[in-house]
Amino acid sequence: MNAPGNPSEKMRTRRRFDTIGKPRRRVDGRAKVTGLTKFADDVVLPRMVHCKLLRSPHPHAVIESIDFTKASAHPGVHLVLTGKDFPISYGILPVTQDEYPLANERVRYVGDPVAAVIARDEQTADEATRLIEVKYRLLNTVSSAEDALANPEPRIHDYGEQGNIHRLQAFEFGDVDEALMGSDHVFEDLFFFEGNTHLPLEQHASVAAPDGEGKLTLWSSTQVPHYIHRALARALRIPAAHIRVIACPNGGGFGGKCDLHNHEIVVSRASMILGRPVKICLTREEVFYMHRGRHPVLMKMKTGVTKDGKLTGMHLQTLLDGGGYGSYGVASTFYTGALQTVTYELPRYKFDACRTFTNKPPCGPKRGHGTPQPRFGQEVQLDKIAEKLGRDPAELRLGMVAKPDSLTANWLKIGTIGLEECIRLVVEHSDWNNKRATLPPGRGVGIACGSYLCGAGLPIYWNKMPQSGVQILADRSGQVTVFCGATEIGQGSDDMLAAFVAEVLGIDAFDVRLVTGDTALTPVDLGSYSSRVTVMMGHAAIQAAERLREMIVDAASHELECSPERLVMAQGRVFLSEDPSKGMTFAEAIVFAETKYGTLGTVGSYSPPRAPGRFKGAGVGPSPAYSYTAVVVEAEVDQNTGWVTVPKIWVAHDIGRAVNPVLARGQVEGSIYMGLGEALMEEQIFRRLPAKMSHALVHKFPSMLEYKSLTSLDMPEVFTYLVEDPDPNCPFGAKEVGQGPLLPVMPAVANAIYDAVGVRIDEIPITPDKVLRALELKAKGEAPRVGPDHFPQVPYPKPVYVKTPWEGGDGNETKPADRKQAVAS
Amino acid sequence: MMKNVHRTLQVNGEAQQVSFAPYKTLLEVLREDLNLTGTKHGCELGECGACAVLVDGQPLLACLELAVECEGRAIETVEGLANGSVLHPLQAAFADLGGAQCGYCTPGILMTAKALLEKEPEPSRERIREAISGNLCRCTGYQQIYESIEEAARRMKEAKVPA
Known part of the structure; x- marks a missing residue:
C-alpha cells in the first residue's frame, strides 16, 4: 500500500491507458444538455418561502436605527431579520473575521446587506424590503487604494495595520539592491490592473431547510462546501454535526463562489427560526455587489538584466484596493508576489505588498488569484527589455526559462517545466518569425508566458490533515460508488474523479457512481479553487482505488490459482495478462472479494509534500507542481478609433497529461476567452452619483449589458496545443489547466498592440480611449505610453530577509543582526 | 396579493393548464409553476440569453415575455428537445x-x-x-x-x- 501522496510507480509510469487521455463525453454531460443538472435555484421544496435582502444605498455609513414594523405587517411576510439577529462576525480566513450577515451598525459599500425579509414569494419579500426605514449617518467615503493611504480616518475597520491599510507584507530573497547595482540594465515600470469580476452565468442561490430532526441542510452555489460547513457552524453557533452543506453543481464559479456569503447565513438562520425551507436567489445586480473578484492593483516593478538577457533581480511593489472587507484578501496580497519567481530564472527577488480597505464591494479570488496582475507587468516589461537589448521577445524568454526540479529564490519547489516546448509551439504555429515587426502598420503579434499552481500547498485554516479524501464502496452487484467532497463547478471535477477510479479498476468511467460535494456524505475535500482538484483529489482517488484493486485482485487470484501480479484489470474484466481468456468479469471478482474481505470499502487521502520554505509567509506559493503556458496574440488596431480586434490566438499549455482532452481544451479556450475579456473590456469600476443626489460612490454599471464581456462575435479563433510531459508529483502526471492559460493573455495583447502601432498601454483593460490617447502622444512626439504615472508612498515594513537556496540559505528568515554579521565577516 | 389567472399553455407539445399571477414572465411560469427548471436565468433583463426558449419556432427570451401573452403559442423548452430517451x-x-x-x-x-x-x-x-x-x-x-x-x-x- 502506498503512503498518502505517492501513487504507485507502476501507475505513474504506465504508458497505455483505457480512460486517461482518451477524449470522452464527460460523465455528467447528458444531464447538462437535458436541463436535468440541478443548480441551487432549481431546488424546490414543499412549504418553501423566499428571502430578499435590503442593501445599503450608501458606501459608508453608521446605521442609527432600523424600523421594520411596516415590513413585518405586510401581508405574506413571515420574518424580518436585521444585524441585531446576527451578533457574531465571520470571515472566510481565520485572520479576517470582519463580516456580518446583516450589517452590524456599519455599512461599508453600496450593496452591503442591512436587513432581510422572508415572505411567501419573492415579489412580496421585495415589496416589504421597501417598507423598512433605515436611518444612516453618512461617513466619508474611501474610493481607491491611494485614497485609503491618504485618509487614515475614518477607519473602515478597527483592525488591520493602521488607518485604512489592511495588510502589509515585505520579503527579500537575497540582496536585491546589490543585484540591481550589478546589472547592465535596470528597468523600472509602473503598471495598473483594474478590478474585474467573475460574472458567472448562474446568479448565486441558496436553499436552507431544517430536516425532520431539526438539523440544517443548505443547498448552495458554492465552490467550497467544506469551508462553508466550518464557517457556518461558527457563524450560527450550532454544531457542525447538525449542518449539512450540499454544493450544487455551479453555473460557473471562477472564484466568485469561494466565500461564505452573507445570504447563505441569513437563509440558514431564517429556516431554523421558521422551521421551513427558505430560498434566496441573488439578482444580477446583487451578484456585482457580492463580487469577491479581481483586486485593482498598482505595481512598481524594478528589474535588472545582464546585457545577454538574463534576469539578475527584481523588486516588485504592489498596492491593492481590497474593497470593504477582508475576504481572501490576505492570501490575494501574498499572491501578487508569490509566483513571480516560477516562470523564469530569477536569482534575487524582493516583494512588498499592501492591501487597503475602500468603500467598494470586497475583492477576493478570481481565476489566477492575485497573479494575473504582476504577470501582466512582468511580461510587458520583458517585451520592453527585449526591445532595448535588440532581442526577439520569444528568444529572450527561451533563454531564461526556470530550470526543472529546482528551487526558486523564494523557496518554491518546481518540478517539470514544459514552457520551452510551449514557446516553440506557439512561435512555430503562429508563424511568429515572419510576423513580428513585419506585419503592415496596424497589425502586430505579441507573446507572453505564465505559470500557475496545481493546488495551494496549505489549506486556508491551519491544520496538517489531508486536503482531499476519497471513499469507495463496491458491492456484489458490481456497482462502484465514489464519495468525495470535491465540487463540480463546470470544470469537470466529477469527470476527473470517475476517470481516475475507472482507470485503476479497469472499468468504464460512465459506470462509476459519484457522490460529491456533500458534507454529510463525502470525505473532506477543500473544494474547487487554486486549481487543486485534479492533483489533490486525483491522488486521493487513485489511492482509494488501488486499495480496492488490491483486494479484488487478491480474491480473484485465489479463484484463478495464480499470483496477483499476473492479473490485469481492464475493460470491465479481471484476467491473466498472458492469457486474457482466463479471467472473470469485474462484478464476479467483486463477489469473490466481498466473500473474502466482507463489505468492501476503501479510503484514500492526499496531503501535498512539505514545502522547503520555513520563513513566516512561506505558506503561500508552494504547490505540488506548476503548470506553464505560452500565448501568441495577433492584434489589429484601428488607428482612427483605437479599436483593437484580435483575430487569432495561439496557446500552448504544459498540462503534464490531459486526463480528458475534450475538457482540457475547453479549460484552455475558456481561459483565453476570459483573459481576452479582461485585456480589452472587463472592469468593475465605480462612479459618484451627482452631488444633488447623494454623491455616493456606486458601481458604474451593475448589469450584464454594461459590464462588457466577449460575445461569440468578439471571440477570436484559438489554436490550442497541449504539452504532455507527465509530472511525477501529479496523478498520472496531470497538472492543472483551469487557470494558468488565462495569465499570459493580457500581456500578450498589450505586446501585440505595441508591435502593431508602437504604443505601450501599461494598464488593463486596454480600451479604445487609452489606445487613442497613446496614439495622440505618439503623433505629438511624446512618450507613446498610457499607464500610471506615479506610485504613492506606502509604509512597507522592513522585509523578512531570507537567503536564497544558492547563497547558503536554509529556508529560514535571516534576522537583520545575523545579516549584518554575515556581511561584516 | 394579485389574483391568479388561469391559462392553457402549449409546452413541448402538451397542453398544460396553469394558474399564475398575471405579472409573471414566461420564464417564471415555466420554472416556478410548471417545474420546468431546465430553462435558466442569468439576468432576467434580456441581457444574457440563458432563458431562450422557442415560441412558435422563434428563439425568444422567456424573461422578457409575459406568460399571459403566450396562450395559444407553441412553446418549446430544453425538456422537450430529446425524442423520448434519445438525445436530439x-x-x-x-x-x-x-x-x-x-x-x-x-x-x-x-x-x-x-x-x-x-x-x-x-x-x-x-x-x-x-x-x-x-x-x-x-x-x-x-x-x-x-x-x-x-x-x-x-x-x-x-x-x-x-x-
Missing part, C-alpha cells in the same frame, strides 16, 4: 464535444441552435457565431459550442433527421 443530435454533440461546461447557458444555446438549424441545416461558422451572439457563455470561449453545432448539423444530414 444537438444535445448529443454538445455532450460529446465539450459544448457544455458548467451547463448553465446550454439550454438557451441549444434552443437557439435548434431554431438556426431548422432554417439553415448547414450553417457556416459565421452564421453560427451570429445566431448565438445573444447567448453569453462564460466557460467555453465558444469554439466547442460552434463545433458542437456543426457536428450536430453533420449528424442530422447523415441521418436525415429534421431539426
Whole structure:
C-alpha cells in the first residue's frame, strides 16, 4: 500500500491507458444538455418561502436605527431579520473575521446587506424590503487604494495595520539592491490592473431547510462546501454535526463562489427560526455587489538584466484596493508576489505588498488569484527589455526559462517545466518569425508566458490533515460508488474523479457512481479553487482505488490459482495478462472479494509534500507542481478609433497529461476567452452619483449589458496545443489547466498592440480611449505610453530577509543582526 | 396579493393548464409553476440569453415575455428537445464535444441552435457565431459550442433527421 501522496510507480509510469487521455463525453454531460443538472435555484421544496435582502444605498455609513414594523405587517411576510439577529462576525480566513450577515451598525459599500425579509414569494419579500426605514449617518467615503493611504480616518475597520491599510507584507530573497547595482540594465515600470469580476452565468442561490430532526441542510452555489460547513457552524453557533452543506453543481464559479456569503447565513438562520425551507436567489445586480473578484492593483516593478538577457533581480511593489472587507484578501496580497519567481530564472527577488480597505464591494479570488496582475507587468516589461537589448521577445524568454526540479529564490519547489516546448509551439504555429515587426502598420503579434499552481500547498485554516479524501464502496452487484467532497463547478471535477477510479479498476468511467460535494456524505475535500482538484483529489482517488484493486485482485487470484501480479484489470474484466481468456468479469471478482474481505470499502487521502520554505509567509506559493503556458496574440488596431480586434490566438499549455482532452481544451479556450475579456473590456469600476443626489460612490454599471464581456462575435479563433510531459508529483502526471492559460493573455495583447502601432498601454483593460490617447502622444512626439504615472508612498515594513537556496540559505528568515554579521565577516 | 389567472399553455407539445399571477414572465411560469427548471436565468433583463426558449419556432427570451401573452403559442423548452430517451443530435454533440461546461447557458444555446438549424441545416461558422451572439457563455470561449453545432448539423444530414 502506498503512503498518502505517492501513487504507485507502476501507475505513474504506465504508458497505455483505457480512460486517461482518451477524449470522452464527460460523465455528467447528458444531464447538462437535458436541463436535468440541478443548480441551487432549481431546488424546490414543499412549504418553501423566499428571502430578499435590503442593501445599503450608501458606501459608508453608521446605521442609527432600523424600523421594520411596516415590513413585518405586510401581508405574506413571515420574518424580518436585521444585524441585531446576527451578533457574531465571520470571515472566510481565520485572520479576517470582519463580516456580518446583516450589517452590524456599519455599512461599508453600496450593496452591503442591512436587513432581510422572508415572505411567501419573492415579489412580496421585495415589496416589504421597501417598507423598512433605515436611518444612516453618512461617513466619508474611501474610493481607491491611494485614497485609503491618504485618509487614515475614518477607519473602515478597527483592525488591520493602521488607518485604512489592511495588510502589509515585505520579503527579500537575497540582496536585491546589490543585484540591481550589478546589472547592465535596470528597468523600472509602473503598471495598473483594474478590478474585474467573475460574472458567472448562474446568479448565486441558496436553499436552507431544517430536516425532520431539526438539523440544517443548505443547498448552495458554492465552490467550497467544506469551508462553508466550518464557517457556518461558527457563524450560527450550532454544531457542525447538525449542518449539512450540499454544493450544487455551479453555473460557473471562477472564484466568485469561494466565500461564505452573507445570504447563505441569513437563509440558514431564517429556516431554523421558521422551521421551513427558505430560498434566496441573488439578482444580477446583487451578484456585482457580492463580487469577491479581481483586486485593482498598482505595481512598481524594478528589474535588472545582464546585457545577454538574463534576469539578475527584481523588486516588485504592489498596492491593492481590497474593497470593504477582508475576504481572501490576505492570501490575494501574498499572491501578487508569490509566483513571480516560477516562470523564469530569477536569482534575487524582493516583494512588498499592501492591501487597503475602500468603500467598494470586497475583492477576493478570481481565476489566477492575485497573479494575473504582476504577470501582466512582468511580461510587458520583458517585451520592453527585449526591445532595448535588440532581442526577439520569444528568444529572450527561451533563454531564461526556470530550470526543472529546482528551487526558486523564494523557496518554491518546481518540478517539470514544459514552457520551452510551449514557446516553440506557439512561435512555430503562429508563424511568429515572419510576423513580428513585419506585419503592415496596424497589425502586430505579441507573446507572453505564465505559470500557475496545481493546488495551494496549505489549506486556508491551519491544520496538517489531508486536503482531499476519497471513499469507495463496491458491492456484489458490481456497482462502484465514489464519495468525495470535491465540487463540480463546470470544470469537470466529477469527470476527473470517475476517470481516475475507472482507470485503476479497469472499468468504464460512465459506470462509476459519484457522490460529491456533500458534507454529510463525502470525505473532506477543500473544494474547487487554486486549481487543486485534479492533483489533490486525483491522488486521493487513485489511492482509494488501488486499495480496492488490491483486494479484488487478491480474491480473484485465489479463484484463478495464480499470483496477483499476473492479473490485469481492464475493460470491465479481471484476467491473466498472458492469457486474457482466463479471467472473470469485474462484478464476479467483486463477489469473490466481498466473500473474502466482507463489505468492501476503501479510503484514500492526499496531503501535498512539505514545502522547503520555513520563513513566516512561506505558506503561500508552494504547490505540488506548476503548470506553464505560452500565448501568441495577433492584434489589429484601428488607428482612427483605437479599436483593437484580435483575430487569432495561439496557446500552448504544459498540462503534464490531459486526463480528458475534450475538457482540457475547453479549460484552455475558456481561459483565453476570459483573459481576452479582461485585456480589452472587463472592469468593475465605480462612479459618484451627482452631488444633488447623494454623491455616493456606486458601481458604474451593475448589469450584464454594461459590464462588457466577449460575445461569440468578439471571440477570436484559438489554436490550442497541449504539452504532455507527465509530472511525477501529479496523478498520472496531470497538472492543472483551469487557470494558468488565462495569465499570459493580457500581456500578450498589450505586446501585440505595441508591435502593431508602437504604443505601450501599461494598464488593463486596454480600451479604445487609452489606445487613442497613446496614439495622440505618439503623433505629438511624446512618450507613446498610457499607464500610471506615479506610485504613492506606502509604509512597507522592513522585509523578512531570507537567503536564497544558492547563497547558503536554509529556508529560514535571516534576522537583520545575523545579516549584518554575515556581511561584516 | 394579485389574483391568479388561469391559462392553457402549449409546452413541448402538451397542453398544460396553469394558474399564475398575471405579472409573471414566461420564464417564471415555466420554472416556478410548471417545474420546468431546465430553462435558466442569468439576468432576467434580456441581457444574457440563458432563458431562450422557442415560441412558435422563434428563439425568444422567456424573461422578457409575459406568460399571459403566450396562450395559444407553441412553446418549446430544453425538456422537450430529446425524442423520448434519445438525445436530439444537438444535445448529443454538445455532450460529446465539450459544448457544455458548467451547463448553465446550454439550454438557451441549444434552443437557439435548434431554431438556426431548422432554417439553415448547414450553417457556416459565421452564421453560427451570429445566431448565438445573444447567448453569453462564460466557460467555453465558444469554439466547442460552434463545433458542437456543426457536428450536430453533420449528424442530422447523415441521418436525415429534421431539426
